[in-house]
Amino acid sequence: MGMGLIRLSVDKVTSFVDAIDAAFADLTPLSGQKGGRVQAMVPVGKAAGKVMEVEPGDWLVQARLPSGEVFTQRVSVEEGREEPVTLRASDSSRETRSWPTSLSYAAATFDATRETVHVSAIRRSFPRHKKTFALAEARLATEPYELLLWDPESRQFTSSGDWNAVGRAGEELAFDAEQFNLPPGVRAFIQLRDTPHILSLPLPWHGEKRTYVQVQAVPDLQGEEGEMTLRAFVLDPQLAPVIGFLDASDLAAARMLAPETASFAKRMLYGKFRNPLAGAAGALALLRLREYTLLHDWPLNLAAGVQWLPDGAAIAAWCTLKLGMAAEGKTLDAAGRAAEARSHVHTAAARGAPYFARSVSLLHHVCLLLQYAKTDARVDDEVAAWVASLHQSVKPDSFVASYEGSSIDETKLLLAGVRPPLPEAPPQRPAPGVAEPTKPRPVKSPATGLPGGQAERRRQSPTSKRAKVKKTAGKPKPQRRAAAKRSLAAIKKKIAAAKKRAAAAKKAAVAKAAKRKPAKRSSGRAGGARRERA
Numbered sequence: 001m002g003m004g005l006i007r008l009s010v011d012k013v014t015s016f017v018d019a020i021d022a023a024f025a026d027l028t029p030l031s032g033q034k035g036g037r038v039q040a041m042v043p044v045g046k047a048a049g050k051v052m053e054v055e056p057g058d059w060l061v062q063a064r065l066p067s068g069e070v071f072t073q074r075v076s077v078e079e080g081r082e083e084p085v086t087l088r089a090s091d092s093s094r095e096t097r098s099w100p101t102s103l104s105y106a107a108a109t110f111d112a113t114r115e116t117v118h119v120s121a122i123r124r125s126f127p128r129h130k131k132t133f134a135l136a137e138a139r140l141a142t143e144p145y146e147l148l149l150w151d152p153e154s155r156q157f158t159s160s161g162d163w164n165a166v167g168r169a170g171e172e173l174a175f176d177a178e179q180f181n182l183p184p185g186v187r188a189f190i191q192l193r194d195t196p197h198i199l200s201l202p203l204p205w206h207g208e209k210r211t212y213v214q215v216q217a218v219p220d221l222q223g224e225e226g227e228m229t230l231r232a233f234v235l236d237p238q239l240a241p242v243i244g245f246l247d248a249s250d251l252a253a254a255r256m257l258a259p260e261t262a263s264f265a266k267r268m269l270y271g272k273f274r275n276p277l278a279g280a281a282g283a284l285a286l287l288r289l290r291e292y293t294l295l296h297d298w299p300l301n302l303a304a305g306v307q308w309l310p311d312g313a314a315i316a317a318w319c320t321l322k323l324g325m326a327a328e329g330k331t332l333d334a335a336g337r338a339a340e341a342r343s344h345v346h347t348a349a350a351r352g353a354p355y356f357a358r359s360v361s362l363l364h365h366v367c368l369l370l371q372y373a374k375t376d377a378r379v380d381d382e383v384a385a386w387v388a389s390l391h392q393s394v395k396p397d398s399f400v401a402s403y404e405g406s407s408i409d410e411t412k413l414l415l416a417g418v419r420p421p422l423p424e425a426p427p428q429r430p431a432p433g434v435a436e437p438t439k440p441r442p443v444k445s446p447a448t449g450l451p452g453g454q455a456e457r458r459r460q461s462p463t464s465k466r467a468k469v470k471k472t473a474g475k476p477k478p479q480r481r482a483a484a485k486r487s488l489a490a491i492k493k494k495i496a497a498a499k500k501r502a503a504a505a506k507k508a509a510v511a512k513a514a515k516r517k518p519a520k521r522s523s524g525r526a527g528g529a530r531r532e533r534a
Contacts, residue, residue: 004077009049019045031057310351317344338377352417
């Protein structure tokens with residue numbers, strides 16, 4: 001029997017990027033086909049669609065986005081023919097918000113409240129979020145964004161109003177990675193003005209194609225009513241669906257596509273020096289999918305080769321401690337794993353807060369394991385406190401890390417990291433040609449053969465044998481023997497006297513006990529007669 005074809009796509013008006021393979025397609029046979037289900041990632045946006053080979057018959061085509069939106073259509077496929085299937089996704093309130101509403105549940109539901117057509121439907125579906133959306137809309141109008149730049153040399157944040165310097169595009173916060181030019185080591189953050197909520201921008205991003213990073217404020221559905229949270233979306237055509245499904249905790253979709261997803265994540269990790277942030281994201285995706293064999297020892301190279309990236313050190317710490325990852329040709333025992341992991345944790349703390357929330361979880365896990373491990377490789381108290389505070393302030397429902405402390409200053413302090421302790425000064429060596437000074441040798445005592453100071457301490461000790469034979473120390477050997485015999489005889493005499501006193505005391509105790517013992521009474525008639533006479 002021949003095969004048929006289905007060309008599947010999800011149509012949606014998009015911006016910045018024409019199409020991204022962001023929809024998870026699941027094709028279920030309805031006519032008893034032997035081939036079974038077919039699963040694949042299909043493009044969303046302006047694309048020709050993806051062609052999948054299936055057996056002839058009826059099929060139920062279902063596609064879902066990371067935002068939770070699901071599309072379903074039934075199609076009949078004939079042998080040797082191609083059936084085009086185009087699923088229509090709902091449009092966002094603004095074209096520039098198309099990708100956030102496709103990749104995030106919170107962004108999709110919040111954006112729907114801005115359209116009068118869908119407000120009533122959203123309020124019926126999510127009644128408990130009605131007040132949250134209304135307050136969030138009001139707060140967003142009064143709390144604009146602010147761009148913060150962090151300089152690791154001066155360890156200070158500066159507020160920058162020059163948005164064009166980082167390639168902002170359009171009214172929405174979208175940054176062109178190709179135009180994002182900052183001095184080496186300088187990091188960019190987005191803050192909701194007058195709030196302690198700060199997002200770490202995953203830039204610079206050197207993708208294979210032109211890449212945008214879009215930022216949007218959405219309601220925090222797990223926080224208080226009206227509280228906002230910042231979400232960042234990396235519009236990389238291949239990375240976006242991986243992050244989207246992992247971000248939405250849709251592990252079923254991610255694992256069903258594990259071969260394709262893991263292959264791309266491995267390719268990102270392999271090209272870590274060209275795009276370090278993508279390499280870290282690929283390593284985190286492989287860890288989440290539990291594809292440990294695809295990691296090799298590349299996380300260690302990422303941590304050592306990219307010295308400004310805290311995520312590389314965090315991933316290396318977890319891989320070293322949990323997987324026993326070591327450099328090629330090197331093996332580590334339990335103590336060696338703990339020591340290496342501790343070093344990576346300190347390195348990550350010195351580089352600042354990670355770019356991705358999953359890296360914070362890895363750091364926290366490693367610190368807890370080292371705290372209760374039966375080794376001496378415990379993390380410094382200051383670093384452990386910083387990791388614990390960082391883990392408490394990070395938003396766990398976002399792949400790109402956003403932090404919120406109790407105050408703006410506390411959040412900035414967490415983002416700055418912990419400075420490493422100053423290394424000990426190496427010992428001073430003499431200049432070439434100059435002899436190294438030698439330490440004076442201690443003078444030995446002629447009586448004991450020990451160094452002078454040590455001999456003096458032993459002579460002054462009241463329990464020292466040297467103190468007991470002090471008078472005979474300088475005499476000839478025969479005289480010392482005679483003195484030792486006399487001392488031994490005196491000791492034996494004292495022992496004999498002590499034994500004699502002990503025996504006498506025991507004898508006196510026995511006699512005293514016998515006097516206290518009452519006489520036995522007689523029984524029978526004789527006893528009775530004596531009692532009558534008495």
